Amino acid sequence: MTDADHSTGTRRRGRPPRTEAADTRDRILDAAREEFSERGYEKTSVRGIAKAAGVDSALVHHYFGTKEQIFETAISVAFAPALNAPIAIAEGPLDGVGERLTRFVLGIWENTTTRKPLMAIVRSAVNNDTAAAVFRRLIASQLLRRIAEQLDLPDAELRAELAAAQLVGCAMLRYVIKVEPLASADLEQIVRRVAPVVQGHLTGP
The missing domain is CATH 1.10.10.60 (Homeodomain-like)
Structure with a gap:
């Protein structure tokens, strides 16, 4: 200067x-x-x-x-809280992992700040192959693989994917498609019903 x-x-x-x-x-x-x-x-x-x-x-x-790079960056920023999911798994006994993960994931969807960008991600991934590839790459490498590493069980990656499918499906019906009575059901009721299923995917026989 x-x-x-x-x-x-x-x-x-x-x-x-x-x-x-x-x-x-x-x-x-x-x-x-x-x-x-x-x-x-x-x-x-x-x-x-x-x-x-x-x-x-x-x-x-x-x-x-x-545009693809913008989308991936936007996903990374919006999805950052979900990448802490392995922490929810690592803390506490393994027999409670289903409830902890269910509360964690649904809690992100319940939060109005993070819900909208997540809805954008899911809607885009469902309707476009390029967006789906970006979403899949992020989920597979940064979330599911980390969860699987915490489990230390046979077929850990498949277990993590099945648990994620259960939670994503529940979130889609409740927050995106808004199917009743699921959309209006009390969150605690949903956790009580869904958590044992997630637990079974993660640690069941």
Whole structure:
């Protein structure tokens, strides 16, 4: 920076300050999650995300690359709480793992802050092969594999996948499709009924 720059207190042209760049990235990610949630993967465009974020399309590409890369980043951020699931499994005796995991996963869906981006992820993955591949890659490598490692039982990966299928199916019917009476049922009632099934998948014979 020149003396003139120091004296005037102005910033030279170039990349935005780090805080400004971080704010821009967050704004783009927020817009992307909204777009994917409202429109699904196929109908969402980089241009639409840029317009919703109030930035130029080139800036979206600069920070995130392709639409697929934006989607994967948005998933990673939104799904971050679920990646702590192995902690819920590791803490406490193995015979209570079904209830702990059920409460953990359904608790994420009950939280209005995390529910909307999760709905965007699931809807997009169901309707688009590219989105499904991204979702599958994230789930398989970062969540199910970690759960399986904690079990230390035969067919651990299959057990973890079956437990996840049980919980994802329950979440789909309750929060996305909203099938009654499941959609309006008390959470504790659901946990009491679902947790033993999840427990069976994880540790049963």
